[in-house]
Amino acid sequence: MYQLKVTDKFNADLDKIEKTNKKLLRKIDNLLIDTKQNPRTGIGKPERLKYYSTREIYSRRIDREHRLVYEILEDKTIVILLTAFGHYSSNSKYIAKIV
Numbered sequence: 001m002y003q004l005k006v007t008d009k010f011n012a013d014l015d016k017i018e019k020t021n022k023k024l025l026r027k028i029d030n031l032l033i034d035t036k037q038n039p040r041t042g043i044g045k046p047e048r049l050k051y052y053s054t055r056e057i058y059s060r061r062i063d064r065e066h067r068l069v070y071e072i073l074e075d076k077t078i079v080i081l082l083t084a085f086g087h088y089s090s091n092s093k094y095i096a097k098i099v
Contacts, residue, residue, distance in 0.1 A: 002036050002072070002079045013085035017066070024062060028084060031060050031068050039072050039079050057082070 017024050034042040044060030049069075056072040062084065071080045 002039055002077050004032060004036055004079050004081060006081045007083075009083055010081040013083055016085050024066065027062055028068065031062065032081075035060065035068070035070065035079055039070065044068065 014025070014028070017028070031044045034044070035046075039058060040046055040048075044062065046058050046060050049057045049059055056074065058070055058072065060068040060070075062068055066085055068084050069082045071082060072078075073080065
């Protein structure tokens, strides 16, 4: 089982979602439970983002508009939750800078 670590951006994204669409919070909860068990497979169609080849960054579908984006640190069995609001393409500059 992996340990989940959150970024400030991820927390800010959750705050935005809580204000705009509380239904999505339940879906994110389910995605986080599944990600903790196995971050590479499961619900939300996990997909490794190819533009970050030196890092193991994945995306899972929350809904049509939003993606859960996270980085796997296999040697430490940690998953760093990067973003949850918007599509990963709109967050690419942030993802490139983090960690």
